[in-house]
Amino acid sequence: MYKFGYLMPYLFAAPTLLGFLYGGLYWWIIPAMYLSLPIADLIVGGKDRFVARSKVGPIEYYYYRILMVLFVPVQSAIILYGCYYFSKGNFQLYEAIGIIFSIGILTGGVGLNIAHECTHKTNPMVRNVGRFFLIVTGWCYFAVEHPRVHHKFSVTGTKKDPVLSVINETLYSFIPKSIWRSHIATWQYELSKHEGSAWKTLKESELSGMYLLSLIFHAAVFAIFGAYGLAFTLINDLVAILMLQHQDYVHHYGLTRRTLNDGSYEKYQDFYTWSSNSILANWALFELPRHAFHHKIPYANFEEAVDMNNESKMPYGYFTMLFISFFPFAWFKLMNPKVEEVFRKREISNTIEKTVTREAV
DSSP: OGGGGGGHHHHHHTHHHHHHHHOGGGGGHHHHHHHHHHHHHHHHOBOOOOSOOOOOOHHHHHHHHHHHHHHHHHHHHHHHHHHHHHHHOOSOHHHHHHHHHHHHHHIIIIIHHHHHHHHTOSSHHHHHHHHHHHHHHTOTTHHHHIIIIITSTTTTTSTTOTTOBOTTOOHHHHHHHHHHHHHHHHHHHHHHHTTTOHHHHHHHOHHHHHHHHHHHHHHHHHHHHHHHHHHHHHHHHHHHHHHHHHHHHHHTBTOOOOBOTTSOBOOOOGGGSEEOOBHHHHHHTTTTTOHHHHHHSTTSOGGGOOOOTTOEEOSSOHHHHHHHTTSHHHHHHHHHHHHHHHHHHHHHHHHHHHHHHHHHO
């Protein structure tokens, strides 16, 4: 029955139909559902899974693939209808706020997460589905920065990692810094790939085409739905990236790798990212909260995700942790001692490794 839990994103999206049909307070169903998730997280709890599922049959395999990929056109249609709905201007202020949060939560909480999953895949069609959604939301950089910069073992958890949140850094200072650093890291990578030539980079980089298509999409929104429609999609883009960066903050808080005497960084290990076995979160986010596994095998299909023996476990459920991170004092009080525990684990791990190396010699 666990596999049917992955229908949760579609359950979350369903209330948009009520909002489009009836307006009013129906637009606040999704924000209310979102705010209730930390409590639901505590009630439902988590479930460890250390052994990978046995190989699934073709029907179940395609069920997972279709379930993930199908959400992209569904959410894209919701965004476009949101542009149309917003362009009419026939709503109260509280409805407008509800529309923005409802569709923004779906776009950032689910849509960009699926785009993220797709960017890791070797199948070109699946990868292009993810890129399509990044074009729609305007955050094209992610197609390069995430798999080719952040996920490199030489970068994750180091000072070169654009989405590393350092100890005592608040969510509110992290998000703008992370977005800026991610863009810088993306174009630095692209420049290095094109011999340092800015012109060659602009001409040959896949990002140039993606950003051009995104500009055309947003221009088309303005042409069809007017200024209100464009304003809606731009605000939706912003809400979406804020949610995605919020997840990065929670996953990578405080877990900085040390710089060694020769200037290199210590070896990446599974405990350099925070993971969660939350049942609801792993359903809603297609196993992204099992983040240590995701960094270990980023191209794996989400249904293959397992908990890692040496991972750093979030002290509470995933959605609960997202909620706590809104409050810096509570977050630091909870997480700073946990970061110190991870560093103690690191010392033990390094000691064992040195002992084993000496004995082998």
